[in-house]
Structures are given as C-alpha cells and as structure tokens.
Amino acid sequence: MHELSLTQGVVEAITDRLGDRRVAMVRLEIGKLSGVVVDSVRFCFDLVVAGTSLEGARLEVVEPGGRARCRDCSAEFLSDDPILLCPCGSSDVEVLAGMELLIKAVQLAPGEVVPDVRDVRV
C-alpha cells in the first residue's frame, strides 16, 4: 500500500507550494507501468485530504500507456504489461513511457489568489 504514502506526499508537496489556499482540483499523471494503482490513490486521496486545504478537491488522473525500445532488435513497441517483452522475445528493453509519477497541475478554489510567482518553484 505504497499509494498511501505517495498520496500523503502529494498533499504535502501542494501545501508546501500553496500554503493554505484552498484547492479545487488536483491532476496527477500515473503511468501504467509505474506500479502505482490509481484506484488505491483515489481511495487514499479522500482520506488524506480531510482537514487540509485540499479537502473536497476533485482528483483527475491521466494514465500514459507504456512504450519501450528493445535493446536487442531496436524495435519500439507499446505495452501496458509490467512484464515487458518485445515481440522478438527479448526482455532487455528500455522503458520510454509509462513510468510517469507526476503532480501535473492544481486548480485553486474560486476566489483564491495565485501565489506570487516567485513562490512557485516551477
């Protein structure tokens, strides 16, 4: 259940940046090869935002699919299976996409003022 600590980390990272400004929406990017279960993140999100400036925020999750390049035959292929096998049979592959774990964006609640841009480490 590493999703619990990951989701707690999301709340901490956002409140570190935005202080107590109320947040209406959080958008995450969780790649399909990342090993993180989106349903578990959703379950944990409602628990860990309780009592914070994110309480009631909508959670949007973008899930990029997996893409890899075979080191043996150089082919690129798509796969969301964590056991990444190239059609040529090789498992010696470089993952190009699908491992993403990002906080993409947040939307402040209406009326909340944008923090000074110098406070936002972008």
Add this chain to the structure above:
Amino acid sequence: MCATCGCSDHSHEHGGGTVIDLEERLLARNDHLASHVREWLAGIEVRAYNLMSSPGSGKTTLLERTVRELGLPCSVIEGDQETTFDADRIRASGVPAVQVNTGAGCHLDAVMVRKALAELDPPAGSVVFIENVGNLVCPGLFDLGENGRVVIMSVTEGEDKPLKYPHLVRTGDIVLLNKVDLLPYVDFDRAKFLRCLRQVNPHAPVLEVSARTGEGLADWYEWLSR
C-alpha cells in the same frame, strides 16, 4: 505548458479557480533526500545495499552470517513493521544495528534511512546493509540512497515469483536464490525460475546460496567487495 489548454502561462483562470502547473514528481522529496544520503555515504566511503524480499526468504539469516564473514566493518538498518527481533539478532552477531519500525508502513523510505544512518554513524570504509520490510511490492519504488539493490528469493517460494512481482524484481542489481540446501526436499525448478527472472530482469547476476550452510556465499562476498 498548461496541462489543461496547452498555453504557455504557468497560472491563469480556467472556469472556476486559477490553474497552476506544477510538473512535480510524486517521489521528488524522497528522491531528493536519497540523493543526499548517497552523497553523504560517498563522502565517507561507505557502501550501502538495499535488501528486498518477501517475508521469510532468509534476509536476516543471510546478514547474520555476512556481517561475521565479509571481512569488512559492517552495520545494519533493520526495517520491520514491528518488533526489534531482527536488530537484536544482528547485534548478537557483533555489529551495530538500528531497528526502524514502520508501523502501518509497508516499506522503508529515504527519510527513515537518513534518520537511521545518523543514529548508526557508520565508520568510513564500512558497509551498511539496509534490510527492507519483507514485501515484494512497495519497497521497489523508493530510492534509499543505496549503492546496490539485492533481491533475495528462496527455493521454498514459487519459481514464478519474479513474474508475479515484476516491478520490484526488475530493479535488482543482483539476485540471491537462498536456501539451496533445501533443493533435495522441495519441488523447485531452477531452470523455470531463471526463465521467469530473465523475463523481467535480463542481466542481474544470480547467485545460488544457502545462508544456513554457507554454500555459495564466497561469490556474494566477492560481489560486495568488488
């Protein structure tokens, strides 16, 4: 770039409240601390190894023997949800150990390791073993600042385990197959195990060992001393 509309402003109105693009990695804080741990260890020429396996694979037994036989000063960070049993066993082998109890947590993270290292205060030139919580899922995601990841499996587990836990097994720099002294008594197919392992981790060296009898451990010590 705005993740909603693709424009280049970092913050602007979007029907409702203002959208702010963050583009921050979920593991940024852990990875940042882990890189500090790695630098700190390098500065005092200490090597650290993250040992990951399911419960009961023999990690602690392996460490009890390793810290006695390796021939280098060693210390151990023990991760378990509860109890100090494992740290007590390591101390009984004659080396310092710090127990980290994760409570409800299922893995060690860089915050815990940094705190444990401060308490352990390993001497220059020594080796630190970090025995992660017995779990083949969660520990794989968290960089602890280690120099190498050791995945331990045993012949009393299924040969197909690498395929069942591909995320963690893929990250291993070396795989130890433990309890090979039990091979005559269990239906463990080594060839099938290797086939399964190679589908998720094509290159890590595989050492067949018995922490109980000492079989194969010379190669493990050589890998640690390389």
